[in-house]
Amino acid sequence: MKLLTHNMLTSKCLKGVTVGYPLAIVAKDIKVSEVDFNSEFIARIIPKLDWATLWKAAESIGHVGELPQTLVEDFEENEDFLKKVHHILLEVEVINGDLLCPESGRKFPINDGIPNMLLNEDEV
Amino acid sequence: METPIVKLDIQDLETVYEPSEDSFLLIDALEADFEKLKKAKPVMCLEIGSGSGVVITALAKALNRFFPAYFMAVDINSNACRVTKRVGQDNLVDINVLQMDLINLVKKENTFDVVIFNPPYVVTESLEVLDQRLISKTWAGGIDGREVMDMLFPHIPNILSNNGLFYLVTIKQNDPISIINVFKQWKMSGEIICDRKIRGEHLYILRFVKITL
Ligand SMILES: C[S@@+](CC[C@H](N)C(=O)[O-])C[C@H]1O[C@@H](n2cnc3c(N)ncnc32)[C@H](O)[C@@H]1O
Numbered sequence: 001m002k003l004l005t006h007n008m009l010t011s012k013c014l015k016g017v018t019v020g021y022p023l024a025i026v027a028k029d030i031k032v033s034e035v036d037f038n039s040e041f042i043a044r045i046i047p048k049l050d051w052a053t054l055w056k057a058a059e060s061i062g063h064v065g066e067l068p069q070t071l072v073e074d075f076e077e078n079e080d081f082l083k084k085v086h087h088i089l090l091e092v093e094v095i096n097g098d099l100l101c102p103e104s105g106r107k108f109p110i111n112d113g114i115p116n117m118l119l120n121e122d123e124v
Numbered sequence: 125m126e127t128p129i130v131k132l133d134i135q136d137l138e139t140v141y142e143p144s145e146d147s148f149l150l151i152d153a154l155e156a157d158f159e160k161l162k163k164a165k166p167v168m169c170l171e172i173g174s175g176s177g178v179v180i181t182a183l184a185k186a187l188n189r190f191f192p193a194y195f196m197a198v199d200i201n202s203n204a205c206r207v208t209k210r211v212g213q214d215n216l217v218d219i220n221v222l223q224m225d226l227i228n229l230v231k232k233e234n235t236f237d238v239v240i241f242n243p244p245y246v247v248t249e250s251l252e253v254l255d256q257r258l259i260s261k262t263w264a265g266g267i268d269g270r271e272v273m274d275m276l277f278p279h280i281p282n283i284l285s286n287n288g289l290f291y292l293v294t295i296k297q298n299d300p301i302s303i304i305n306v307f308k309q310w311k312m313s314g315e316i317i318c319d320r321k322i323r324g325e326h327l328y329i330l331r332f333v334k335i336t337l
Binding site for chain 1: 165167168191192193194196200202205206209218220221222223224225228229230231233235285
């Protein structure tokens with residue numbers, strides 16, 4: 001599971017949970033690989049992101065590096081910054097671990113990079 | 125569009141939907157719509173119920189020849205999730221897979237530029253939709269074959285970006301025209317972009333977009 005996927009997930013649908021965002025990450029295995037960089041693509045993803053969530057997630061798995069805590073202005077032109085975002089979004093992947101609902105603590109296991117987010121009937 | 129290499133062993137086939145006429149019609153429809161897709165320059169693409177992953181992989185391969193995009197897939201079946209990821213890898217594309225019931229835990233913030241769904245559309249009794257056997261999840265659609273897809277529809281306007289495209293596989297018994305009418309209440313317009321008669325089934329591919337004023 002990449003942090004771009006994580007940015008899109010919420011446990012709001014759980015019974016009794018009001019926000020459910022962002023999910024906490026407990027990473028057991030992390031894989032870092034190389035992916036081709038395309039600045040326009042990254043610049044177009046950024047507006048779809050919750051920046052604070054990305055930063056916190058990166059920090060919590062020990063890969064925040066020099067990623068700034070607040071989104072820089074005029075990022076479209078800032079190749080250096082876009083490369084950092086590229087790395088954290090697309091090159092870092094949680095292979096095994098858990099996602100946790102921030103309110104209920106419900107665990108969603110990640111195995112072989114695939115989070116299991118199936119719920120029991122009585123949870124929704 | 126190139127047809128991806130899909131290798132399923134006997135064990136996979138016990139629970140994972142083998143690429144069939146409906147899968148291939150959907151791929152053909154995406155191919156016929158490719159100029160539109162290219163122009164939209166999607167950043168985030170999502171397939172719901174990816175099964176073998178044949179459709180999202182075909183789309184990823186085709187789009188990646190022009191630009192990168194992020195591909196996500198969900199399926200309720202863990203075997204389908206595994207196979208989708210593997211089929212992506214076998215075809216040199218990266219599919220980000222989640223095991224989930226529809227899009228229950230995906231945040232609804234108009235993020236996705238392309239959404240695809242080839243749902244379980246076969247008319248069955250309601251009870252069959254609840255059948256825990258994974259292979260029946262690939263086809264059992266309940267009353268009018270609409271029970272699973274109808275649960276997804278209200279979320280589509282909320283996950284789709286403003287110029288997003290939603291592609292849906294249906295059969296005649298699902299009453300595609302009434303589905304198009306359902307979407308009107310959410311200011312979305314739909315049309316039949318492809319249809320094909322195969323033994324015992326008349327398949328229709330629908331495409332929905334948001335009505336912009
Ligand atoms: C007709 S098959 C399509 C498979 C593949 N997309 C294709 O076109 O070959 C329907 C798929 O939806 C999945 N599915 C059924 N109900 C689902 C649900 N509630 N949430 C997620 N996936 C579901 C099934 O496991 C199956 O893989």
